[in-house]
Amino acid sequence: MGKHNVNNFSDIEYIFLDRDGVLNRSLPSDRFITRWEEFELLPGVAGAIARLNRFGRKVIVVTNQRCVALGLCSETDLLALHERLQKELALQGAALDAIYYCPHDIGQCNCRKPLPGLFEQAFCDFPGANARNSVMVGDSLRDIEAGARLGMRTIFIDNAHNGGSRSPDADRAVAVASVVARSLPDCVQRYFPLEATD
Numbered sequence: 583m584g585k586h587n588v589n590n591f592s593d594i595e596y597i598f599l600d601r602d603g604v605l606n607r608s609l610p611s612d613r614f615i616t617r618w619e620e621f622e623l624l625p626g627v628a629g630a631i632a633r634l635n636r637f638g639r640k641v642i643v644v645t646n647q648r649c650v651a652l653g654l655c656s657e658t659d660l661l662a663l664h665e666r667l668q669k670e671l672a673l674q675g676a677a678l679d680a681i682y683y684c685p686h687d688i689g690q691c692n693c694r695k696p697l698p699g700l701f702e703q704a705f706c707d708f709p710g711a712n713a714r715n716s717v718m719v720g721d722s723l724r725d726i727e728a729g730a731r732l733g734m735r736t737i738f739i740d741n742a743h744n745g746g747s748r749s750p751d752a753d754r755a756v757a758v759a760s761v762v763a764r765s766l767p768d769c770v771q772r773y774f775p776l777e778a779t780d
């Protein structure tokens with residue numbers, strides 16, 4: 583990837599999003615979110631996704647959910663939570679094109695970010711997607727590292743700006759990421775100023 587286009591996202595067609603801390607509010611001290619009652623969609627997120635949908639961008643979630651391996655919820659619970667999320671988004675005119683999750687514990691697989699497995703699954707399901715036309719948006723260093731290792735551009739959501747809990751590796755993530763945004767809506771507004779072509 584040439585450095586020349588690192589801050590330009592006009593050619594991005596696939597937008598990979600982390601879940602917790604990007605779509606919904608993270609719980610204090612990184613407690614796991616296993617029930618819909620704990621899932622709080624962040625302000626403006628549905629609108630931002632709807633905007634990307636409207637302009638033909640694919641929106642794909644990639645999320646580490648070690649809570650399954652730890653026995654805090656079942657894979658069925660996780661799927662039900664994601665179904666509920668899609669329903670909530672649909673009410674606001676938004677849709678996620680796919681959700682990929684890693685249910686494994688640390689060191690057990692090739693799909694727990696920053697490893698590339700979830701992205702490889704997505705590149706397989708979306709043959710038009712590749713590292714050059716995709717961006718990774720996340721609020722932790724491992725999101726940014728995952729994208730960067732694959733050669734994707736990356737956008738770090740720095741939750742310090744909106745009163746959320748800031749990841750301890752945030753300074754490193756800021757240094758590695760292509761650019762930084764305050765939230766997903768801020769990210770879409772700044773870097774995806776999409777305009778109707780008709």
Ligand SMILES: [Mg+2]
Pocket residue numbers: 600601602603604720721722
């Ligand atoms: Mg996160």
Ligand SMILES: [Zn+2]
Pocket residue numbers: 683684685686690691692693694
């Ligand atoms: Zn995994």
